[in-house]
Amino acid sequence: MDSYRQEKVQKFEDFVDCRLKPDLVRAIGERDKLFEQQKIFSDLRKNIENLERNSVTSLRTFVNLGSEVYMQADVPDTQRIFVDIGLGFHVEFTWSEALNYISEREGKLSRQIEEYTKLIASIKAQIKLVYEGIRELLELPAERSVQEPVF
Incomplete structure (x- = not known):
């Protein structure tokens, strides 16, 4: 193989390894974060619907203080809840307002x-x-998409 082809193949491989694969990993990571947020909002919606369905007016629960340290908390009035809207901001909502907000966020997510x-x-x-281009540069035969039985 001549040096020109070798250089081209190396450039294509570097492009895949240094640009495309990191972009792919980053995009998959960002999508996974969105899936996590979607799950959190889905769980919150289910909890609010359970509170409404069971007409819960007060609540005793455990709150995670951080590092898996929990403290018992009494909630005397469950008619209003605080929802994290991002950037460290929390908004006080009624149940119906929270459900509307959650629906909008789930749609956006x-x-x-x-x-x-x-x-x-x-x-x-x-x-x-790019891999197909490398294959053509190296003049390798195309891969068969369906393997035929070998007898």
Whole structure:
């Protein structure tokens, strides 16, 4: 193989290893964070609906103070709750306001997850395209997509 082809193959491999694969890992990580947020809001919605269904007006619970240290807490009035809206801000909502907010956030999170899923698919396609270019540069035969039985 001549040096020109070798340099091209090396550039393509470096592009995949230094750019595309880190981008893919980053996109998957961001999408996983969104899945976690979606789960948190889903759990909160279910808890509020359970409180409404059971007409709970006061509550005794354990609160995580950090580092898995818990403290018992009494909630005398459950009609209003504080919801973390991001950046360290909490907003006091009634149950119905909280459910409306949660529905909006879940919709936004679903759209963001969809965007990251498309981005991940695009990066994977780019990686496959670059590998196909490397294969052509090296003049290797194309891989068969369906393996035929060998007898």
